[in-house]
Amino acid sequence: MASLTTKRLVATESQLKLELKTLMETVAHLRHLFEYNDWANRRLLVAVKSSGSDRCREILAHLLITEKEYYERLYGKDSTGFDFWPDLTVEECGTLARETAEAYEKLLRRFDEDGLDIRAKYRSSEGFPYENTFREMLTHVLTHSSIHRGNVMLKLREEGFAPPKIDYIIYLRETKYI
Numbered sequence: 001m002a003s004l005t006t007k008r009l010v011a012t013e014s015q016l017k018l019e020l021k022t023l024m025e026t027v028a029h030l031r032h033l034f035e036y037n038d039w040a041n042r043r044l045l046v047a048v049k050s051s052g053s054d055r056c057r058e059i060l061a062h063l064l065i066t067e068k069e070y071y072e073r074l075y076g077k078d079s080t081g082f083d084f085w086p087d088l089t090v091e092e093c094g095t096l097a098r099e100t101a102e103a104y105e106k107l108l109r110r111f112d113e114d115g116l117d118i119r120a121k122y123r124s125s126e127g128f129p130y131e132n133t134f135r136e137m138l139t140h141v142l143t144h145s146s147i148h149r150g151n152v153m154l155k156l157r158e159e160g161f162a163p164p165k166i167d168y169i170i171y172l173r174e175t176k177y178i
Helices: 002-051 054-073 090-109 134-158 168-176
Strands: 119-123 129-133
Touching (some): 002 054, 054 090, 054 134, 090 134
Antiparallel strands (some): 119 129
8 A cells, every 4th residue: 555655656746847837937948938929019010111001100119108008017006097099100110019018028038937827917008907927927918919909911912912921930030040
């Protein structure tokens, strides 16, 4: 009977080691995805500037201001009444993209796995109170940005412009495998 118990403990210890290894890689993976996010945003910014498309600029401004607002929500910002569709110039979008990417990079540089489970309390633009972990909110920022980059890419095509190649695999080819 003791050997069966020992085997269960070994399996449990092995599973815990695997889970710990996976968790330890989460922060590094998020750092990497935010680096990709910045790369893709900057490429899209150049394309939007070249196109002169007002609608693409509006969507890009929404994407970027949302990244900034969620960063501030991590620290409890009350977003009641916040305008997620500001009328920013392309230059203002560029500044916002750079500053926000730097803020996320600094945040993730000093974070460990436990930090990702910190819960942030904030209010939505409608004034409703919510609470989510940093991990959940950071994941939301990435998926939200990806959705709206897709919107801009489609709009660029519809308006007759060639959108930039911003696929993740292209990012890897151009940055990781050079």
